[in-house]
Amino acid sequence: MIRFANKTNIPFTLLGNGSNVIVRDGGIRGIVLSLKRFLNVRREGNKVIAESGARIIDASRFALQESLTGLEFSCGIPGTVGGALYMNAGAYGGEVKDCLESALVVDSKGDILRVAAEDLNLEYRTSNIAKKGYIVIEATFALQIGKHEEIKAIMDDLTYKRESKQPLEYPSCGSVFKRPPGYFAGKLIQDSDLQGKGIGGAEVSTKHAGFIVNKNQATATDYISVIEMVQKTVKYKFNVNLEREVRILGEDEGVTDKKS
Known part of the structure; x- marks a missing residue:
């Protein structure tokens, strides 16, 4: 598909679970490829190897089943393994870079490569995966032998914290903003008296200010407008x-320029 897109000059977009993505109301032009059926998760020694379409939550549950420790932090992250690598996903003090050994990727030419974790430039909520034009096929996580009951206790505690503090009762695209140096995004938004404020069907969550929730058939335009309002106010x-x-991603409704 990558080689075909290159040859025909058709725009190409990769989507995982779409859990940290907003698609503009006009949709995405060209080819959209999803790897959601790449679901296999397996063990090799003390390593968990997960295909990119598997949820990172399921990789953490598999590690628990195998009594392997190191992925507990990801037990509440809703995205795919590929998406988790793309943004170096993290929560509760852990992140992908802490346990990732390598990734199998397809590059922008359509060739398959194995890339060491240190060559992905994994930093706070970012990597060089997009810049390099990589598509993650599978990830290898280097873990350690642990005690099942201890791993489960940690995951149960993190799951409770997530469910009690995050507005999971409404659709959202997860945590909207990165943590600014020296601050917490949610605290800044809360102190700006923005909780409950919205545009159209989207509003800043009253439960967790770092989330913008879809309260009533919100459009992408509504959601993006609330993001901009929050940024300007803070x-x-x-x-x-x-x-x-x-x-x-994508374009606004009414855009007809095929070169856009």
Whole structure:
């Protein structure tokens, strides 16, 4: 598919689970490829090897089943393994870079490569995967032998924290903003009195200010407008720039330029 897209000059977009993505109301032009059926997760020694379409939650549950420790932090992250590598996903003090050994990828030419974790430039909620034009096929996580009951206790505690603090009762694209140096995005938004404020069907969650929820048939335009409102307000009140963690793809409705 990559080679075909290159040959025909058709725009190409890769999607995983779409859990940290907003697609503009006009949709995505060209080829959209999803790897959601790449679901296999297996063990080799003390390593868990997960295909990119598997949920990172399922990889953590498989590790628990095998009494392997190191992936507990990801037990509440809703995205795929490929998406988790793309953004170096993390939660509760852990992140992908802590346990990733390597990734099997397809490059922008359509060739298959194995890339060491240190060559992916995994930093806070970012990597060089997009810049390099890589598509992750599978990830190898280097873990350690642990005690099943201890691993389960950690995962149960993290799951409770997630369910009690995050607005899972409404659709959302997860945590919207990266953590600014020296601050917490949710605290800045809360202190800006933005919780419950919205545009159209989208509003800042009253349960966790770092989330923007779809309360009533929100469009992507509604959602993006709320993001911009939050950024402008926080900048005005605290002179802090909030950088999006969520990706925005596609084009607005009514765009007809085939070159766009």
